[in-house]
C-alpha cells in the first residue's frame with residue numbers, strides 16, 4: 001500500500017496550491033462575504049483555471065474528473081482556499097460530460113463555449129417536494145413530436161442563476177419514467193430566483209422555473225448514453241471519464257455511479273476546509289500567551305489539536321480510499337463514497353468549531369476567516385446526499401438487497 005502521491009499528482013497539487021494562494025487567498029474573505037458570483041466573475045474564474053489545464057471541456061476535464069485522484073486533490077485544495085468555487089466545476093461538469101455525445105447542433109453551439117471556458121452548467125434534480133426522496137419528480141416532460149415540453153420547478157440548485165446549460169431531472173408524462181434532459185437556456189429559456197444561505201456565499205444557489213420549455217428529444221439522457229455506447233472503444237476518447245468510472249456506470253445504476261465522485265469530492269473539500277482552520281489554530285496555539293505561556297502548552301488545547309488532527313487524517317484516508325475504489329471501478333465505491341461524504345462533512349463542522357474555540361474571542365470575530373470556515377463546513381452535510389441518507393446508503397450496501405431503509 002502506497003500512501004505517497006505520484007510525481008504527476010504532486011506536481012498537480014503544488015501548481016494548484018500556488019495558483020490558489022496567489023490568485024484567491026488574498027481576496028477570498030472579502031469577496032465571499034459579498035455574495036453570489038456574477039456570471040462574468042464565474043467565467044473569469046473558469047478561464048483562469050483553464051489556463052492551468054483544469055476545465056469542463058473534453059481535453060481539460062481529463063485532468064480533473066477524468067482522474068478520480070486528481071479530482072480528490074482538486075477538491076481538497078480548492079476547499080482549503082475557497083469552497084464556494086467548487087460548484088462551478090463539480091456541478092458544471094455534469095451537463096458538460098454529455099455535450100460530446102449530443103446532436104451536431106448542440107455540439108456546434110456548446111463545444112466552442114466549453115473550449116473557451118465560457119460554459120456555466122448546473123445539475124437540477126431537487127424540487128420543493130423532492131429532496132432526499134427524488135423518486136417522484138414533479139417536473140414533467142411531455143412528448144410532442146420530436147421534442148419534449150417541460151413544466152415544473154427546481155430548488156436549491158447550484159449555479160442556477162448564472163447557468164447557460166443544465167442537466168434537468170424530469171418525469172416523462174407518457175411512460176412515467178424518470179430521466180434527465182440536457183437543456184440550454186438560449187434554446188429552452190427558464191426563469192430563476194436567487195436563494196440565500198449561511199455558507200458557500202459566493203456560490204450562486206437558486207430556484208429554476210420551467211414553463212412550456214421545448215427540448216429536443218435527442219437531448220434525453222438515454223439517447224445521449226446510447227450515442228456514447230455506439231462509439232464502442234472510442235467512448236473513452238470522447239467522454240472525459242476514467243476507465244473505472246465508466247465501469248461503475250455499467251455495473252451500478254448510472255445515477256448511483258455518477259454520485260460516487262462528487263461524494264468523494266465533498267469529503268475532500270471538507271478536509272480542505274478543516275485543514276485550513278487547523279493550521280490557523282496551530283499557529284494561534286503557538287503565539288497566543290495566557291497564564292505566562294503559549295496556550296499550546298496547556299493540555300486541553302493539545303487535546304483539541306489532537307482531536308482535530310486525527311479526524312482530518314481519518315477523513316482524508318476515507319476520501320482517498322473512496323477515490324481509489326472509483327479509479328478501480330470497484331462497486332465498494334458506493335459505500336466508501338457515502339461513508340466519506342458523511343464522515344468528512346460532520347468532521348469539518350467539529351474541527352472548525354474547535355479551531356474557533358482555540359482562538360477564544362478572536363475565533364468569533366467577523367474579520368477572521370474562522371467564521372467563514374465554520375459556515376462553509378456547515379454546508380457540507382446536505383448537498384450531494386445528507387448525512388442521514390449517507391448512513392442509509394451505507395446500511396443498505398452493508399446489509400444487501402431487501403434492506404433499503406429509504407425505499
Ligand SMILES: Cc1cc2nc3c(=O)[nH]c(=O)nc-3n(C[C@H](O)[C@H](O)[C@H](O)COP(=O)(O)OP(=O)(O)OC[C@H]3O[C@@H](n4cnc5c(N)ncnc54)[C@H](O)[C@@H]3O)c2cc1C
Nearest residue numbers: 123124125126131132156157158382383384386388389406
Ligand atoms: C447549498 C446547496 C446546494 C445544492 N445544490 C444542488 C444542486 O446543484 N442540484 C440539486 O439537484 N440539488 C442541490 N441541492 C439540494 C440537496 O441535494 C437537498 O437539499 C438534499 O438532497 C436534501 O433535500 P431537502 O433539503 O429537501 O431535505 P429533506 O429531504 O426534506 O430532508 C430533511 C431532513 O430529513 C432527513 N431525512 C429525509 N429522509 C430521511 C430518511 N429516509 N431517513 C432519515 N432521515 C431522512 C434529511 O437527512 C434531512 O435531515 C443543494 C442544496 C444545498 C443546501
